[in-house]
Structures are given as structure tokens and as C-alpha cells.
Amino acid sequence: MAPSPTGNLHVGLARTFLFNWLFARGSGGECLLRIENTDTSREVAESVDQIQRSLAWFGIEWDGPVTFQLDRMTHCQEVARDLVVKNVAYEDEGAIRFRMPGEGATCYTDLVLGRIEVQNEALEDLVLVRSDGRPTYNFASPVEDWLDGITHVVRGPDHISNTLKQIRILEALGAPVPEYAHVPNINGGDGKKLSKRHGATSLEEFRHAGYLPDALVNFLALLGWSYDDRTTIMSREELIERFSFDRVGASPATLDYQKLDWMSGVYLRDLPPERYADALVSYLHEEGYDWDDELVRRAAPLVQEKITKLGEFPQFAGFFFRDVQPDGDLGDGVVLREAERVLDRVEPFTAEKIEAVLREMAERLELQPRKAFQPVRIAVTGSKVSPGLFESIELLGPERTLARIRAAQA
RNA sequence: GGCGCAUUCGUCUAGUGGCCUAGGACACCGCCCUCUCACGGCGGCGGCACGGGUUCGAAUCCCGUAUGCGCCUCCA
Numbered sequence: 290m291a292p293s294p295t296g297n298l299h300v301g302l303a304r305t306f307l308f309n310w311l312f313a314r315g316s317g318g319e320c321l322l323r324i325e326n327t328d329t330s331r332e333v334a335e336s337v338d339q340i341q342r343s344l345a346w347f348g349i350e351w352d353g354p355v356t357f358q359l360d361r362m363t364h365c366q367e368v369a370r371d372l373v374v375k376n377v378a379y380e381d382e383g384a385i386r387f388r389m390p391g392e393g394a395t396c397y398t399d400l401v402l403g404r405i406e407v408q409n410e411a412l413e414d415l416v417l418v419r420s421d422g423r424p425t426y427n428f429a430s431p432v433e434d435w436l437d438g439i440t441h442v443v444r445g446p447d448h449i450s451n452t453l454k455q456i457r458i459l460e461a462l463g464a465p466v467p468e469y470a471h472v473p474n475i476n477g478g479d480g481k482k483l484s485k486r487h488g489a490t491s492l493e494e495f496r497h498a499g500y501l502p503d504a505l506v507n508f509l510a511l512l513g514w515s516y517d518d519r520t521t522i523m524s525r526e527e528l529i530e531r532f533s534f535d536r537v538g539a540s541p542a543t544l545d546y547q548k549l550d551w552m553s554g555v556y557l558r559d560l561p562p563e564r565y566a567d568a569l570v571s572y573l574h575e576e577g578y579d580w581d582d583e584l585v586r587r588a589a590p591l592v593q594e595k596i597t598k599l600g601e602f603p604q605f606a607g608f609f610f611r612d613v614q615p616d617g618d619l620g621d622g623v624v625l626r627e628a629e630r631v632l633d634r635v636e637p638f639t640a641e642k643i644e645a646v647l648r649e650m651a652e653r654l655e656l657q658p659r660k661a662f663q664p665v666r667i668a669v670t671g672s673k674v675s676p677g678l679f680e681s682i683e684l685l686g687p688e689r690t691l692a693r694i695r696a697a698q699a
Numbered sequence: 700g701g702c703g704c705a706u707u708c709g710u711c712u713a714g715u716g717g718c719c720u721a722g723g724a725c726a727c728c729g730c731c732c733u734c735u736c737a738c739g740g741c742g743g744c745g746g747c748a749c750g751g752g753u754u755c756g757a758a759u760c761c762c763g764u765a766u767g768c769g770c771c772u773c774c775a
Binding site: 291292293295325326327358381382383384386402405406407408411413415416417418419420421423425426427430445446447448449450451453471473474476478481482508511512513514515517518519520521538539540541542543544545547548549550551552554558592594595596597605644647648651657658659660661662663665666667670672673674675676677678679 | 701702703704705706709710711712713714722723724725726733734735736737738767768769770771772773774775
């Protein structure tokens with residue numbers, strides 16, 4: 290994996306990383322992290338940091354130390370000089386250029402796309418080393434592949450034409466030519482490149498929205514790859530075991546946020562209650578909420594079935610942690626008055642008892658349960674949509690519940 | 700412009716000449732369940748870009764057209 294050190298880790302790149310990793314782990318190989326830097330600024334360091342943080346969250350680890358392209362600069366220069374000596378490269382205004390053959394064709398078999406062939410006359414002599422001494426990407430990359438003993442190069446389709454050039458360089462060097470897999474891009478909903486206006490685009494944003502890394506891994510794995518005609522939910526282990534390039538498609542995919550949300554919900558609901566609470570607590574900390582951990586943990590089971598991403602929690606269950614303004618129809622006041630009266634006497638204050646007295650009240654008032662409960666819900670939770678009403682009231686406790694019902698009547 | 704790649708329901712995809720009156724999932728619509736929402740169950744809508752070939756037979760093979768994307772930097 291060889292990202293450029295530019296800001297946040299984009300999902301498209303993350304998906305390509307994922308394929309790299311799945312393949313490496315599934316075939317007993319190693320997975321390297323190489324930074325394609327052309328300078329050594331502070332921004333590079335920060336960017337590399339950010340990339341590593343994102344990958345760590347994503348749950349993708351690599352083998353060995355992170356290497357930097359620029360560190361191999363002198364080695365590249367030496368290799369280039371050898372090529373000049375061998376007369377396959379030449380000096381040109383201070384730069385070193387590679388001599389492309391004028392006839393014949395260059396071809397290779399792509400693990401995803403099949404046989405790719407280009408007439409050599411379409412390939413132009415390319416700069417290996419700039420006049421200031423820095424190697425170009427198209428030179429440094431194959432040299433590093435050789436140096437690192439890379440057997441498989443997995444990258445985006447924008448590199449197809451680079452691959453042909455790099456193969457020629459590798460052959461001139463007498464180096465082994467790795468296998469190449471060009472995996473399709475991920476687009477936004479309009480067929481255009483994925484951008485901000487389509488939604489989250491960097492791993493950080495998905496984390497921020499409250500998706501579980503496992504859910505995102507599963508979802509992204511299915512963008513451009515499939516196991517069969519019906520399997521969608523797969524653990525990392527299953528993905529590693531099942532992944533193969535011959536089942537990677539060639540056409541670009543669109544990121545469907547609705548499907549991601551569905552899958553996110555599947556993973557969230559599948560978590561054991563204790564782990565769900567853990568995830569919620571640490572998510573809220575990350576997002577800067579100072580809500581009581583114990584209360585969050587007790588609220589967790591009430592929302593686990595209800596929300597599809599952790600980011601919905603503050604909106605959906607915020608009424609446990611802060612005062613609310615009722616937003617909705619509170620009815621003619623009869624229900625609230627009665628609710629206040631019966632709830633005041635509930636003992637013990639448990640969901641079961643609360644439900645019993647409220648249902649009894651509904652019957653007495655000759656109201657359908659839904660009609661009777663809705664004003665109470667709105668008064669207590671502030672919203673027409675909430676976790677289960679009785680459980681919510683229990684957790685909120687008698688004082689706050691009654692205070693809210695009174696306030697709503699004022 | 701040149702070269703390359705791609706094109707199956709709205710979206711992700713299965714499909715490698717007969718199993719396809721094209722299967723699954725998400726979304727959407729309807730019904731059921733139900734304290735709201737969600738979950739779950741049942742049902743429905745919906746697609747092989749277009750045109751030629753090859754073949755007894757094509758979503759699948761070939762050619763062309765269209766559309767989209769990528770590359771054509773001393774960018775990565």
C-alpha cells in the first residue's frame with residue numbers, strides 16, 4: 290500500500306487498501322506501507338500520522354516499518370545511472386530519461402482486467418530522475434517494488450498506463466515483474482467521482498458518523514467484489530478466507546449510503562449488550578460528550594435495536610442527559626394530567642409497573658394505547674420518536690419524569 | 700485528439716452459450732406485528748445501453764455506435 294501523504298484517507302483508497310490486505314492475509318503474504326512522498330514537510334508527517342490512525346481504526350495492520358519514497362532517492366539515482374551506462378536511458382537537459390522502444394507492444398495480464406496490451410509507439414520516453422535529482426513516481430515506484438520484493442501490486446485503474454511504463458523499466462533493470470491488479474474506482478451517486486456533496490468520503494468522517502469499522506470493512510469489501518450471489522454479511526476472517534481477485538469486477542461502483550446504514554445497523558444489533566455499551570461510551574467520548582458513562586450504559590440497551598449508527602444516539606437518546614422542549618402535539622391535557630397522577634404513585638418505579646398503570650389509564654380514558662402514550666412520550670422525551678416509552682420513563686426516574694410532565698402542562 | 704478501461708433492476712451485485720419468462724441484497728411501495736421509531740414476517744415494483752453479426756440457441760462470443768471514466772506532467 291503506497292498512499293501519497295495527502296490529508297485524510299479517502300474511502301476509495303481505503304477500499305483499495307482493504308483488497309491489498311485481504312489478499313495478503315489470505316495468501317500468507319506481507320502487507321507493506323510505503324509513503325509516496327516527494328518532500329519531507331511537517332504536513333507530510335501529520336498526514337502520515339493521520340493515515341496510520343485511520344488504518345488502525347479500520348483494523349488494517351501492515352508488516353514491518355513504514356518506508357518513505359524519498360529515503361530511496363540516492364538508490365534511485367544510482368540505478369538510473371546504470372541505465373544510462375547500459376544506454377537504455379539518456380541525459381536530457383539535466384534529467385535522465387528512459388528510452389521506450391519505438392516498435393512492438395507491451396502487455397501483461399491484469400489479475401482483474403485480463404490481458405492489457407499497448408503498442409509501444411504510444412509510450413513516450415519518460416523522465417526517471419528530474420534535473421534536481423529527485424526520482425519521478427514512475428521510476429521510484431518500480432525500483433521500490435523491486436527493493437521490497439513486491440509480488441503483487443494492487444491499485445486504482447488510473448495506474449493502468451503507468452503499469453505499462455513500469456513494466457518496461459523493470460525489464461530493463463532485469464528485475465522481476467510483479468503481478469498487477471487494477472481495482473475499480475468508487476463513485477458518488479451521480480457517476481462522478483466521490484466528493485463531499487455525496488456524503489462522508491474520508492475514513493475519519495465515517496468514524497465520526499458512528500459506523501463500526503467491521504461494518505465498513507464488510508460494506509467496502511462488497512464494492513467491486515462479491516463472494517457469491519447471496520452472501521452479504523461476512524466477518525473479517527470470512528472475507529480474508531474468501532477474497533480473490535478473480536471475483537473482483539472491472540466496473541466502478543457507487544457508494545450507497547442507505548445500504549451502508551442498513552449494514553451498520555446489522556452489526557450494531559449483533560453486538561453483545563456489554564460491547565455495544567462499550568462502543569457507545571467510547572464513541573461519545575471521542576465526540577466530546579461528557580455524559581455520565583453509567584447512564585449511557587443503562588440507555589444503551591434501549592437504543593440498540595433502534596439506531597443504525599452510533600452518531601444517532603445524541604439526537605435519539607439525548608433526553609436522558611439534558612432537558613428537552615416538547616416537540617409535537619400534547620393533546621388536550623387530560624392525558625398528561627392523568628399520567629402525572631398515576632405515575633406519581635407507581636411503586637416500584639419499573640418499566641413493568643409503569644406500563645401497567647399507563648395501559649390502565651388508557652383503558653379508563655377509552656383511548657387507543659397509541660393515542661394515550663404519544664402525549665406522554667412527547668412530554669417526557671421531547672420527541673414523537675423515542676426508545677421504548679416505559680423503559681425510558683424508568684431510566685429517567687420519577688422526579689425528572691414528573692417534572693417534565695408538569696412542565697408540559699404549564 | 701490519441702490510447703486504454705468500463706456498461707445487468709434507482710444502488711451493490713449473481714451470471715463465463717442452453718439451468719434466465721435474469722437470482723440475491725439495499726432502497727422504495729403495500730400488508731402484518733406494534734406505545735412512536737426500529738426490528739421481524741409476507742407480498743409487490745423494477746434491469747441485460749443501442750445496432751449489427753456468429754450460433755439450432757446470446758446477458759454471456761465478435762464488430763460498430765453511444766455514454767461514462769482514466770491516462771497522455773521533470774504530479775502521485
